[in-house]
Amino acid sequence: MARSDFKFFHDFRVRYSEIDAQGIVFNAHYLTYFDTAITEYLRRDEFDYSALVKETGCDFHLVKSLVNYEKPIPFDEDIEVGCRTGAIGNSSVTFILEIFKKGQEDRFANGEIIWVLTDQTTHKTVRVPDNIRNLIEKIESGQ
Amino acid sequence: MARSDFKFFHDFRVRYSEIDAQGIVFNAHYLTYFDTAITEYLRRDEFDYSALVKETGCDFHLVKSLVNYEKPIPFDEDIEVGCRTGAIGNSSVTFILEIFKKGQEDRFANGEIIWVLTDQTTHKTVRVPDNIRNLIEKIESGQ
Amino acid sequence: MARSDFKFFHDFRVRYSEIDAQGIVFNAHYLTYFDTAITEYLRRDEFDYSALVKETGCDFHLVKSLVNYEKPIPFDEDIEVGCRTGAIGNSSVTFILEIFKKGQEDRFANGEIIWVLTDQTTHKTVRVPDNIRNLIEKIESGQ
Amino acid sequence: MARSDFKFFHDFRVRYSEIDAQGIVFNAHYLTYFDTAITEYLRRDEFDYSALVKETGCDFHLVKSLVNYEKPIPFDEDIEVGCRTGAIGNSSVTFILEIFKKGQEDRFANGEIIWVLTDQTTHKTVRVPDNIRNLIEKIESGQ
Numbered sequence: 111m112a113r114s115d116f117k118f119f120h121d122f123r124v125r126y127s128e129i130d131a132q133g134i135v136f137n138a139h140y141l142t143y144f145d146t147a148i149t150e151y152l153r154r155d156e157f158d159y160s161a162l163v164k165e166t167g168c169d170f171h172l173v174k175s176l177v178n179y180e181k182p183i184p185f186d187e188d189i190e191v192g193c194r195t196g197a198i199g200n201s202s203v204t205f206i207l208e209i210f211k212k213g214q215e216d217r218f219a220n221g222e223i224i225w226v227l228t229d230q231t232t233h234k235t236v237r238v239p240d241n242i243r244n245l246i247e248k249i250e251s252g253q
Numbered sequence: 254m255a256r257s258d259f260k261f262f263h264d265f266r267v268r269y270s271e272i273d274a275q276g277i278v279f280n281a282h283y284l285t286y287f288d289t290a291i292t293e294y295l296r297r298d299e300f301d302y303s304a305l306v307k308e309t310g311c312d313f314h315l316v317k318s319l320v321n322y323e324k325p326i327p328f329d330e331d332i333e334v335g336c337r338t339g340a341i342g343n344s345s346v347t348f349i350l351e352i353f354k355k356g357q358e359d360r361f362a363n364g365e366i367i368w369v370l371t372d373q374t375t376h377k378t379v380r381v382p383d384n385i386r387n388l389i390e391k392i393e394s395g396q
Numbered sequence: 397m398a399r400s401d402f403k404f405f406h407d408f409r410v411r412y413s414e415i416d417a418q419g420i421v422f423n424a425h426y427l428t429y430f431d432t433a434i435t436e437y438l439r440r441d442e443f444d445y446s447a448l449v450k451e452t453g454c455d456f457h458l459v460k461s462l463v464n465y466e467k468p469i470p471f472d473e474d475i476e477v478g479c480r481t482g483a484i485g486n487s488s489v490t491f492i493l494e495i496f497k498k499g500q501e502d503r504f505a506n507g508e509i510i511w512v513l514t515d516q517t518t519h520k521t522v523r524v525p526d527n528i529r530n531l532i533e534k535i536e537s538g539q
Numbered sequence: 540m541a542r543s544d545f546k547f548f549h550d551f552r553v554r555y556s557e558i559d560a561q562g563i564v565f566n567a568h569y570l571t572y573f574d575t576a577i578t579e580y581l582r583r584d585e586f587d588y589s590a591l592v593k594e595t596g597c598d599f600h601l602v603k604s605l606v607n608y609e610k611p612i613p614f615d616e617d618i619e620v621g622c623r624t625g626a627i628g629n630s631s632v633t634f635i636l637e638i639f640k641k642g643q644e645d646r647f648a649n650g651e652i653i654w655v656l657t658d659q660t661t662h663k664t665v666r667v668p669d670n671i672r673n674l675i676e677k678i679e680s681g682q
Contacts, residue, residue: 126273126435127281127428131328133274137574137601141567142413149412149472172566175606182600185274186435269578270571280431280458284424285556292555292615314468315423320461329578412559413567417614419560471560 113215116192117252120147121212124187134182141175144207144223147191151205157245168236170203170225177221188212195246201235202226203246256358259335260395263290264355267330277325284318287350287366290334294348300388311379313346313368320364331355338389344378345369346389399501402478403538406433407498410473420468427461430493430509433477437491443531454522456489456511463507474498481532487521488512489532542644545621546681549576550641553616563611570604573636573652576620580634586674597665599632599654606650617641624675630664631655632675 122143130136152159163169183189190212196204203225209218227236265286273279295302306312326332333355339347346368352361370379408429416422438445449455469475476498482490489511495504513522551572559565581588592598612618619641625633632654638647656665 125428125432127279127431129274130269131272131274131276132598136270137604138270138567138570140604141570142411145413145566146411169561171608171611173608175566175569175604175608177604179600179602179604268571268575270574275455280461281424281427283461284427285554288423288556289554312418314465316465318423318426318461318463318465322457322459322461325457413565415560416555417558417560417562422556424556 113192113210116194116208117250118151118193119190119210120150120193121188121190122146124183124185124189126185129185132182134184137177137179140177140179140209140219140221143189143191143209144175144177144193144205144221147193147207148205148223151193151249152245154245154249157241162239162242163230166236166239167230168227169230170227172223173202173226174224175221176223177219179219181216181218183209183218189218195250196222198238198243198246200237201228203238203242256335256353259337259351260393261294261337262333262335262353263293264331264333265289267326267328267332269328272328275325277327280320280322283320283322283352283362283364286332286334286352287318287320287336287348287364290336290350291348291366294336294392295388297388297392300384305382305385306373309379309382310373311370312373313370315366316345316369317367318364319366320362322362324359324361326352326361332361338393339365341381341386341389343380344371346381346385399478399496402480402494403536404437404480405476405478405496406436407474407476408432410469410471410475412471415471418468420470423463423465426463426465426495426505426507429475429477429495430461430463430479430491430507433479433493434491434509437479437535438531440531440535443527448525448528449516452522452525453516454513455516456513458509459488459512460510461507462509463505465505467502467504469495469504475504481536482508484524484529484532486523487514489524489528542621542639545623545637546679547580547623548619548621548639549579550617550619551575553612553614553618555614558614561611563613566606566608569606569608569638569648569650572618572620572638573604573606573622573634573650576622576636577634577652580622580678581674583674583678586670591668591671592659595665595668596659597656598659599656601652602631602655603653604650605652606648608648610645610647612638612647618647624679625651627667627672627675629666630657632667632671 128135128139192208194206196206205223208220229236271278271282333353335351337349339349348366351363370381372379414421414425476496478494480492482492491509494506513524515522557564557568621637623635625635634652637649658665
């Protein structure tokens with residue numbers, strides 16, 4: 111994979127609160143970067159996540175996280191997290207995430223997050239609705 | 254103040270995730286220690302915080318936090334946080350917190366947390382009910 | 397105090413990782429916002445914090461944090477943290493911080509952070525050097 | 540896998556600071572539980588991690604994290620994290636981690652953490668030394 115595989119990036123500057131005694135970003139915070147990047151990736155004028163939850167009674171739950179840590183990320187580093195949708199299953203969405211030095215090919219980490227849509231009352235998995243499939247298609251086609 | 258002013262302590266061992274590049278606990282995590290210590294201080298078989306919220310429609314909100322950082326706390330340190338109630342006003346409760354090296358007089362920090370009870374519908378402050386006043390009195394009297 | 401008292405603001409968008417079960421920013425994360433805002437406030441082409449530590453063998457330690465929580469901050473809120481220097485003592489610097497809804501007078505919180513400069517070998521407090529005094533004067537005069 | 544595959548468990552009580560707006564542990568904090576559990580798993584009177592770093596100039600870096608989130612973990616839940624070594628390669632150690640409701644077969648999550656030992660000067664991977672191999676063998680044999 112490379113930068114050019116991503117149509118969406120979200121920028122972060124590493125906070126002092128995020129680094130550990132080795133002077134690099136503590137491993138758990140990569141998941142916070144991923145989570146925040148997915149939120150921004152899905153942010154669209156025409157899409158309201160809270161409305162989805164309210165109207166359908168369904169919500170996404172994270173079922174898998176994977177991070178491959180390639181190079182340590184130092185304090186104050188300007189990074190950008192590329193986010194794209196790897197696959198949409200019946201009830202799941204797989205996001206592919208990679209962390210780059212801002213504006214460069216230099217990659218710090220790559221990983222994957224899987225969400226599953228669940229009915230909040232019955233706790234059963236639910237088919238990802240068409241409006242979300244269309245939204246992701248639009249984002250990925252660069253519209 | 255000294256250790257002997259506290260009837261309640263909650264133990265922590267400093268996690269690697271809580272220290273920063275100086276190798277000591279990052280300042281924000283002291284508030285997590287305080288928050289967790291207050292939860293344990295109020296934990297009593299006869300008191301159910303969630304029930305309070307459900308039954309009365311009121312909930313406490315934190316309105317002030319103060320920390321005086323006296324000595325840095327290193328990784329893996331065994332600490333204990335003393336918690337006591339400094340004052341109960343009409344709608345507020347003031348907790349006094351101090352962090353000690355476990356079992357010793359050696360103090361790392363001291364501080365204060367103020368909670369205010371608020372009606373979740375009207376957003377107005379509400380008198381702290383007698384069952385909470387009695388609970389705190391019991392805890393402080395060492396019962 | 398008001399927005400107009402600040403010459404420097406740093407923007408944040410509230411992350412999902414920062415909110416609690418009440419759906420609002422957890423109290424400890426205000427200190428992370430403050431810490432990050434101070435880092436950005438002091439960021440200047442002509443000032444290198446790491447160089448200060450290396451060259452003088454001195455480093456600032458946080459000795460006090462105070463937060464007054466005025467209104468809860470919800471998920472996804474666009475906020476800005478105003479930062480200014482309240483006072484410079486012999487070895488201490490007091491920062492004043494206030495959190496606003498982005499671009500508005502609406503204030504969520506206010507607080508104070510005090511740093512003390514310490515010699516890393518002798519652990520004694522040290523006079524804040526002139527280059528930092530001049531730097532802060534420059535920032536506060538809007539240069 | 541089941542509880543009986545683990546000889547080592549470390550207990551946690553879920554902190555209010557660790558839950559999100561869904562009222563359950565935020566996904567990134569699972570990695571903090573894992574990290575803390577590994578620290579405790581390796582804690583032995585005869586083993587001093589800091590001494591290893593100082594004496595050999597080598598340190599472990601985390602290169603992979605994987606979490607499968609099976610059931611949400613609510614606030615205040617008493618959990619225990621089982622930790623065991625899945626494999627020791629030339630320069631890597633793979634830890635297997637599973638989160639259970641305390642004292643029960645009920646599993647909340649499972650995952651894997653891989654560490655690689657690296658020379659801090661040359662940044663090259665280094666063979667895991669015999670004293671660590673022996674230590675892990677001892678822990679796994681229940682000594």
